[in-house]
Amino acid sequence: MSPQETSDFQTRLVEWFHQHQRPLPWRIHYDPYEVWVSEIMLQQTQVTTVLPYYQRWMEALPTIHSVAQADEDTVVKLWEGLGYYSRVRNLQKAARVICDDHGSVFPQDFETILALPGIGRYTAGAVASIAFNQDRPVVDGNVIRVVCRLEDLRDDPKSAAMTKRLWELAADWIPSGEARYFNQGMMELGATVCHVQQPSCLLCPVQSFCKSYHAGSVDQVPAKVKRVKSKLRTTLMALIHKDGSFLIQKRPVGQLMGGLWEFPNLHVTSEQKLEKSLQSEVLKQWGIQVEVKERIATIKHGYTSYKVTLHGYYCVFQSGNLKLSQDIPREWVPLKDLGQYSFPAAQVKLIQKLQKHMEILCAC
Numbered sequence: 001m002s003p004q005e006t007s008d009f010q011t012r013l014v015e016w017f018h019q020h021q022r023p024l025p026w027r028i029h030y031d032p033y034e035v036w037v038s039e040i041m042l043q044q045t046q047v048t049t050v051l052p053y054y055q056r057w058m059e060a061l062p063t064i065h066s067v068a069q070a071d072e073d074t075v076v077k078l079w080e081g082l083g084y085y086s087r088v089r090n091l092q093k094a095a096r097v098i099c100d101d102h103g104s105v106f107p108q109d110f111e112t113i114l115a116l117p118g119i120g121r122y123t124a125g126a127v128a129s130i131a132f133n134q135d136r137p138v139v140d141g142n143v144i145r146v147v148c149r150l151e152d153l154r155d156d157p158k159s160a161a162m163t164k165r166l167w168e169l170a171a172d173w174i175p176s177g178e179a180r181y182f183n184q185g186m187m188e189l190g191a192t193v194c195h196v197q198q199p200s201c202l203l204c205p206v207q208s209f210c211k212s213y214h215a216g217s218v219d220q221v222p223a224k225v226k227r228v229k230s231k232l233r234t235t236l237m238a239l240i241h242k243d244g245s246f247l248i249q250k251r252p253v254g255q256l257m258g259g260l261w262e263f264p265n266l267h268v269t270s271e272q273k274l275e276k277s278l279q280s281e282v283l284k285q286w287g288i289q290v291e292v293k294e295r296i297a298t299i300k301h302g303y304t305s306y307k308v309t310l311h312g313y314y315c316v317f318q319s320g321n322l323k324l325s326q327d328i329p330r331e332w333v334p335l336k337d338l339g340q341y342s343f344p345a346a347q348v349k350l351i352q353k354l355q356k357h358m359e360i361l362c363a364c
Ligand code: SF4
Pocket: 146, 149, 150, 193, 194, 195, 199, 200, 201, 202, 204, 205, 206, 207, 210, 212, 213, 218
């Protein structure tokens, strides 16, 4: 774009943002803590999904200090269902750094923001520009799509050369002193108008600047990147009942979904002899003899890198002493209290099935 076109484009986009932005709670005060939490929650997650989590989080933890003071189980529970649990653990680490090193005030200096745990170039740019209105670029999935189409860039947007180009363009286009609205305008346009499929070009405020629109190439831009096929995993879950309680253990931090709780389980490659394998694995790993009664649910759930099929088996404790380990807490928890613990999303569904199963059993 020529300098004049760039200036007209900036004006058009910022005006459109002021008129058409969605009213979101973190856009009321532009408080850095609120912007930061919203940005971490929004990574890989849509606004509509994030909103109830955000409200719940702010009611429970209204300040950076309260995040720093909270115990880890509380913050993980508030995050349950959002996935990518390392994000919430890093958020808490960063809150503690802010309290210890910056007097509980979110730092304004870009390099200092970037040095906080869990904050990369995107999040640092988002907080610096949206909360502090600094002229810093942001490039997320929405911005990539919008920039590629505006400039009709057809190369793989994930390549190193394109990444560099996209960040440069996103920085060059910021109208000085307007980064807060311009950056959000780019993201909002991508989220609400310039959709992945069937973008609403006829309603687009910057259509006249869009090279892909004029070239008729919108549906080919950005270039499609080949998706890696998700791995499939089958897991048997032992829902072991003893005196009204069920056995759960905490996943070690550092593992996938570390810090969340889970039922005793076993990954299998074939669905043959499921009950027998589960019974012997529970004895081997947990040191207790159980009777595997029946399969009460089969849950299919997709995570980012794999799809899992969970077979939940209702089991009854027979004998033995539970093996305890310092690294992996194990507890017998009453059914009604399981909801207070954080589980991976697929096992939350399994708990609902277990509650129904127990209601039926008790009614018999
Ligand atoms: Fe996206 Fe269409 Fe607007 Fe171009 S004209 S930016 S493709 S919505």
